[in-house]
Amino acid sequence: MTAARHSMAGVLVAVAVFCLFSGHPCAGETGTATFYTPPYIPSACYGYVEQSEFLAAASEDLPWNGGGACGKKYKVTCLSGTNLGVDVPCKEGRSVTVTIVDLCPAGCRGTIDLSAASFAEIADPDEGKINISYEEYATYID
Numbered sequence: 045m046t047a048a049r050h051s052m053a054g055v056l057v058a059v060a061v062f063c064l065f066s067g068h069p070c071a072g073e074t075g076t077a078t079f080y081t082p083p084y085i086p087s088a089c090y091g092y093v094e095q096s097e098f099l100a101a102a103s104e105d106l107p108w109n110g111g112g113a114c115g116k117k118y119k120v121t122c123l124s125g126t127n128l129g130v131d132v133p134c135k136e137g138r139s140v141t142v143t144i145v146d147l148c149p150a151g152c153r154g155t156i157d158l159s160a161a162s163f164a165e166i167a168d169p170d171e172g173k174i175n176i177s178y179e180e181y182a183t184y185i186d
């Protein structure tokens with residue numbers, strides 16, 4: 045019992061140290077997600093080269109970082125809807141991992157604009173816009 049608690053504390057310390065030195069925010073950040081529909085090419089990151097259907101466009105807030113976001117993977121989790129139109133806006137699974145392929149330009153309505161397939165993994169598309177938490181894939185440990 046005590047040994048188990050100690051090793052759990054050790055894991056937490058290890059994670060905290062990892063977060064400190066990796067230069068990435070460790071706790072998920074919160075924002076909103078919308079979705080967009082095909083065609084997904086050309087994209088700002090990959091031109092006419094098609095990527096997997098689990099892709100997304102980053103707003104400046106993600107951040108897009110002048111294209112530095114290209115190819116980064118984010119785990120996006122549905123927290124709630126943003127209007128009261130849908131009874132259960134978030135789906136069971138709630139999380140999807142997407143790859144950034146594009147910029148969601150100024151006027152973007154969310155922090156991240158998911159492909160329709162990615163959005164449908166975590167929420168009812170009728171909701172249109174959802175509250176999310178998100179973190180860069182490399183920084184979370186399952």
Ligand SMILES: *[C@@H]1O[C@H](CO)[C@@H](O)[C@H](O)[C@H]1NC(C)=O
Nearest residue numbers: 074123124125126127174175
């Ligand atoms: C969505 O997030 C915003 C901002 O944090 C909050 O004001 C709003 O209540 C949230 N919506 C729901 C349905 O939780």
